[in-house]
Amino acid sequence: MSASSEAIGTGIGAWFGHIADSLGGMGIGYRRSLRKSRTRTVILSIIIVLGLIYPVLHQQFLAEFSRNVFPLPLPDDTAMTFMMIFAIMAVGLNIVVGFAGLLDLGYVAFYAIGAYVAAFLASPHWAGLGINLTFLGNVGPGAQGVHLPFWLVIIVAVIVVATFGALLGAPTLRLRGDYLAIVTLGFGEIVPLVFKNLSSLTLSLTLGPIVIAVNNVNLTGGVQGINPIDPPFLPFFNILFDSRSGPLAVYLGIFLLAIAVVVARNLQFSRIGRSWMAIREDETAAQMMGVNTVRSKLLAFALGASLAGVAGSFQASYLGATTSDFFEFSTSILVLIMVILGGVGNVWGVIVGAIALTYIDKTFLPYLGQRVQDSPIPLPNPAQYNFLVYGIILLVMMRFRPQGFLPDRQREAELSVIGLADAEVAMGMPIDVDNVSIAPPGQDETGPGARGPETIDEARDL
């Protein structure tokens, strides 16, 4: 080992030292990029600073201007908070789709579970069952139902959702490609339906000496959902982050997004991130180089899902209510479009994608709808055709910029015209078809434990 590896000390002190170093490194990096491409860095900085002060500007001045002087399609607090919620989800889905290359069409299920965890842990819902527990919340002691503080709720949501991610992943991650997508699709349909229908549960189970009997218990609030849910609350400062708190909720969203970004980036540039990349590039070769592919994919699933849990519990707490209607299949697709549009694999790209699409969904189309309604000619309301608009945007993007707004360098290469296989042919490599006749697909008779090739190509490649 070299001196550089010994330079890193041990313990918490070293850890904080490293954090300080990275912050210092950010400063150095900033100055370097300022030197390298001044205009770009300055413009980006201005955009970020404007974005950070925009919520306050909007509250103090722009909302008033837009209301009384001239109507502009400016995002309001709710729209901005949803931008952050969807950005967190996009960053999470990007771990699954972008880093590990697994297509997840049921991501909304984890969002829903996160929201219901918040509903179960911070609402009067359980008062009907006589369960009352209050701890450090914004409601006084002795309140009806369970009221845990938001920060604890988020942590529980992360754990619960990651567990569900692993539970879904364990039996399905041996599947590749399309099959996995279909299973996740089913999961995404089942979970909201379960929440919708578990409003009167009657059950009696006898397991030896244990008898579980419930009669007509309202578990999930059914179609009405659960409300009111306690808003996010910062104890000691007594700050509420609900839908009436204006920019505060946006800043809480930015804070949660920042954590999500740090988590995603740290994972991306680490041992596990390299495993994901290797699996995406060539699963068989990764396996042969010692990557435990099933475990890595399971981790991608669980970690990606946990960010949806954060987004879900934040959304439910922020709105103060949750119903299963929030969690439709279209939401899964929406988040996927955000990831593809922004740039699969690039954390910053998917955030841009999420902000852009949420802006169109929550601000621009309703604004257009308002203008259309005000106009004397009867026109269709564009707000009702939001998915048509996404479809058109996606088509245009796929035609002119398939790699997304801010593409990942590596992903872009995978999409490029000359793939690796072509390069091999171009180099005049002899193609030995040794195994084609030996392992025809579907004729492997080694039983369920076999890990034979699934395609002719794969058999040939080995």
Add this chain to the structure above:
Amino acid sequence: MTTDMTSPSETPVTAATPATTSSIPTMLTGNIDPAMMLVRSRGVTKKFGGLTAVNNVDFDIPRGSIVSLIGPNGAGKTTFFNMITGYYVPTAGEITFDDRPITTESKKKVRSKKPHEVTAMGIGRTFQNIRLFGAMSVLDNVRVGLNVHLGSHWWDSVLRTPKMLREEQAAIDEAMDLLRLVDLDKRSEWWARNLPYGDQRRLEIARALATRPKLLLLDEPTAGMNNSETREMTDFIRKLRSERGLTVLLIEHDMRVVMDISDRITVLDYGQVIAEGAPAEVRANPRVIEAYLGRGAAEA
């Protein structure tokens, strides 16, 4: 110990008919202590549907030797490779590596270690058609190979704990050492797919070495190379054996390479061992000539 292998008098050639293939190991172990075998396989069979790709193969690899597996196309060489690495589960038979089982047979059911477990046991491999992670840097390709020896968890990565940072730095140092070994340290930031062909072959070996193998499986390492590149590669393989104490199992079609560097050669044809022994003996074996050139050539 390696000099023993090269001495023809101590490794008798066996031109066995399929019915007597099981006698090879007895003859072999008569000369070499079983404990010196790094890989031992007994009765290994692999069937794909009605086709028997590998049929009842007994095959041992002495520690520290360079052993070649040759045979005509479709003889089952790569299938055998894939069973050693755990990618295929044999239909029957047992393989042990370093006195630990890779596959075990019990109650008519064969179980096999998974590929990543086999890699962790100490078997590294390259592929017939290069299978690098093309859009990853040369350095990262090698770091993926080091993965099995890293102990930090995902939460270490999320929190950037000192343990993880120290480990990553050590991994980078080790990877750079390996790249220096294959003369690719100057190109560590290149994408693997942009490397010239010969460099890609060497990078694949560096990646396999990163798994810290005791046994290195090379599937046609000189395919598509010109004479001087081939010579460099054979010298390099010899160097790996002498400097790192590696045992090497080679699949190769270039007979000059095979005859040049092998201590022992095993010939497969239609999934069966038809000959085994030192290069000179195998070359003179009529069954081998028949398998490669046809009956007429063998009689001529």
